[in-house]
Amino acid sequence: MRVYISFGSNIGDREQQINEALNKLQQVRDTELVTVSSLYETAPVGGVIQDDFLNGAAIVETSLTPIDFLNEIQRIELELGRERKVHWGPRTIDLDVLLMDDYIIEHERLNVPHPYMHERSFVLIPLAEIAPEAVHPILNKSIKELVTVDPEVRRYK
Numbered sequence: 349m350r351v352y353i354s355f356g357s358n359i360g361d362r363e364q365q366i367n368e369a370l371n372k373l374q375q376v377r378d379t380e381l382v383t384v385s386s387l388y389e390t391a392p393v394g395g396v397i398q399d400d401f402l403n404g405a406a407i408v409e410t411s412l413t414p415i416d417f418l419n420e421i422q423r424i425e426l427e428l429g430r431e432r433k434v435h436w437g438p439r440t441i442d443l444d445v446l447l448m449d450d451y452i453i454e455h456e457r458l459n460v461p462h463p464y465m466h467e468r469s470f471v472l473i474p475l476a477e478i479a480p481e482a483v484h485p486i487l488n489k490s491i492k493e494l495v496t497v498d499p500e501v502r503r504y505k
């Protein structure tokens with residue numbers, strides 16, 4: 349199964365934490381990291397006053413089940429010291445599943461496509477860089493069609 353993920357960090361050495369998360373992802377069993385986007389510096393979305401994020405997206409190929417893959421990314425978040433305090437608040441690392449093939453999953457622990465991905469340019473801009481043709485299976489639109497220009501999402505590296 350092809351999985352599209354987004355990642356973000358806004359506490360501590362953001363770039364280092366993203367690199368560590370991607371290294372750990374590369375070591376997950378039966379999983380290959382296919383493509384990683386550039387990093388983008390993004391203004392915080394959602395109303396919580398907090399520092400800017402570094403965000404990006406990646407393409408992963410895995411033969412794990414969707415829940416086993418979620419378990420692995422949640423383990424990586426915990427290993428990198430992620431604490432769940434403020435909803436939508438600051439985090440050392442956040443890994444979200446955006447798309448899994450063309451699956452629509454409504455599970456208590458996993459909603460795919462990610463319910464907010466189509467309205468978040470900090471997700472769509474990095475994803476459009478690496479997967480413009482990927483299709484949102486509920487909206488039936490490609491990422492290229494969903495993405496819009498946003499001056500608050502700036503190419504970083």
Ligand SMILES: Nc1ncnc2c1ncn2[C@@H]1O[C@H](COP(=O)(O)OP(=O)(O)OP(=O)(O)O)[C@@H](O)[C@H]1O
Pocket residue numbers: 432435436437442443444445446456457458459460461462463464
């Ligand atoms: N597509 C998904 N990717 C990652 N987690 C998901 C997904 N769908 C549901 N979840 C569930 O969401 C829960 C909360 O995740 P998390 O704390 O990362 O939310 P958040 O990052 O604060 O908000 P958001 O989901 O809007 O990014 C997790 O425990 C996970 O089981």
Ligand SMILES: Nc1nc2c(c(=O)[nH]1)N=C(CO)CN2
Pocket residue numbers: 355356357390391392393394401403436437442470
């Ligand atoms: N720019 C930006 N804003 C956010 C982010 C994020 O990754 N980037 N994550 C959030 C919680 O999921 C809330 N707000």
